[in-house]
Amino acid sequence: MIDTEEIIEKCKRNDREAQKLLFETYSPVLFGICLRYARDKFEAEDTLQDGFLKILNKISDFNGTGSFEGWMKRIIINTAITNYHKNKKHNLNLDIEEIQETNIEGTSYNGSDYTAEELLKIVNTLPEGYKIVFNLYAIEGYKHKEIAEQLNIDINTSKSQYSRAKKLLRKKLELFSKIKINERQA
Numbered sequence: 001m002i003d004t005e006e007i008i009e010k011c012k013r014n015d016r017e018a019q020k021l022l023f024e025t026y027s028p029v030l031f032g033i034c035l036r037y038a039r040d041k042f043e044a045e046d047t048l049q050d051g052f053l054k055i056l057n058k059i060s061d062f063n064g065t066g067s068f069e070g071w072m073k074r075i076i077i078n079t080a081i082t083n084y085h086k087n088k089k090h091n092l093n094l095d096i097e098e099i100q101e102t103n104i105e106g107t108s109y110n111g112s113d114y115t116a117e118e119l120l121k122i123v124n125t126l127p128e129g130y131k132i133v134f135n136l137y138a139i140e141g142y143k144h145k146e147i148a149e150q151l152n153i154d155i156n157t158s159k160s161q162y163s164r165a166k167k168l169l170r171k172k173l174e175l176f177s178k179i180k181i182n183e184r185q186a
Contacts, residue, residue: 004068011059019056026069027052030076035120036135037080039128043087051079077140081150084132113177122172130165137162 002025010018031048038044054075062071114122123131132151136142137158144162148155 005064008059008062008068011056022056023052026072029069030072033073033076034080036123036139037077037084037132039087039124043083047080047083048076050083051076054079077136078150081132084128085151113180114173118176122169122176125172126165126168130161130168133158133161134165134169 002021007018007022007025011022027048030051031044034044034047034051035041038047055072058075062068123134126134133147136147136150137144142150144155144158147153147158151158
């Protein structure tokens with residue numbers, strides 16, 4: 001078990017071994033966050049590297065209050081959002097009205113029906129705006145006001161994109177369930 005406080009202090013003194021240990025210890029968790037915001041694995045890797053450099057450059061700012069892991073996660077999330085803004089002009093975004101939705105009221109899903117990898121793949125198929133808002137709200141626990149400020153969008157846009165992301169996810173989960181059932185029966 002590593003002594004996080006000791007590693008932090010060594011990283012503040014630019015100790016390369018401590019920086020390497022910090023990366024090896026926390027990169028799996030931080031990479032998981034990056035995957036939720038990126039279009040693909042390569043973009044997630046870039047975000048992790050950018051974010052981790054920011055962590056190392058700002059580690060002197062960490063004063064020991066609160067969770068160090070939470071502090072790092074916040075930097076990674078902010079880096080992912082910054083990368084989203086930078087890449088936004090290159091993304092093929094769909095207009096909200098272009099998304100076809102179906103009414104699937106009454107459909108229920110058991111969380112154990114899906115692996116984490118399957119759920120991540122399905123979330124990653126959402127249009128970029130939906131995916132970012134969904135991750136920030138449902139997974140990271142941000143409020144719509146905070147999301148709107150971070151993404152420079154209206155608070156109602158955040159709420160609308162979250163609502164539509166949920167509907168689209170339900171549709172995709174229903175389709176995925178049907179495919180899984182058909183594969184089992186074949």
